Amino acid sequence: MNIRVALDPAFNDEYMSAAHQAHFKRVLYNWRRQLLEEVAGAASQMANSAANDADPVDRASQAEELQVAVRTQDRRRRLIDKIDSSIGSLDSKDYGYCEACGVEIGIQRLHARPTATQCFDCKSLEEQKERQVHG
Numbered sequence: 006m007n008i009r010v011a012l013d014p015a016f017n018d019e020y021m022s023a024a025h026q027a028h029f030k031r032v033l034y035n036w037r038r039q040l041l042e043e044v045a046g047a048a049s050q051m052a053n054s055a056a057n058d059a060d061p062v063d064r065a066s067q068a069e070e071l072q073v074a075v076r077t078q079d080r081r082r083r084l085i086d087k088i089d090s091s092i093g094s095l096d097s098k099d100y101g102y103c104e105a106c107g108v109e110i111g112i113q114r115l116h117a118r119p120t121a122t123q124c125f126d127c128k129s130l131e132e133q134k135e136r137q138v139h140g
């Protein structure tokens with residue numbers, strides 16, 4: 006997708022202008038709502054399949070499916086937490102600036118990853134450190 010089109014007419018505004026903030030707030034809230042719907046849908050699906058009185062073979066594969074579903078739910082909830090903290094940083098005007106070094110994260114990077122809290126350099130450095138720790 007063309008970022009200029011996606012952000013138009015705010016693209017040429019000053020970084021994190023009111024229009025930029027409104028744009029990302031909208032993106033984050035939409036994403037959050039979508040995830041909440043997924044969480045609710047998956048939760049009722051899990052409740053339904055748990056209520057089914059299946060034979061032992063079905064139950065074993067159901068247990069596996071349930072494990073996958075639980076992990077997916079965890080991922081969604083962690084993402085919702087990230088989105089919440091991004092929305093919080095929009096409110097406190099910290100959004101869009103690297104939490105490690107304070108530089109602008111950049112519209113393009115935020116567009117690709119609206120929950121980004123670090124600039125590309127700091128994130129790369131962190132990932133390098135993580136690789137060294139975990140092998």
Ligand SMILES: [Zn+2]
Pocket residue numbers: 103104105106107108123124125126127128
């Ligand atoms: Zn940085």
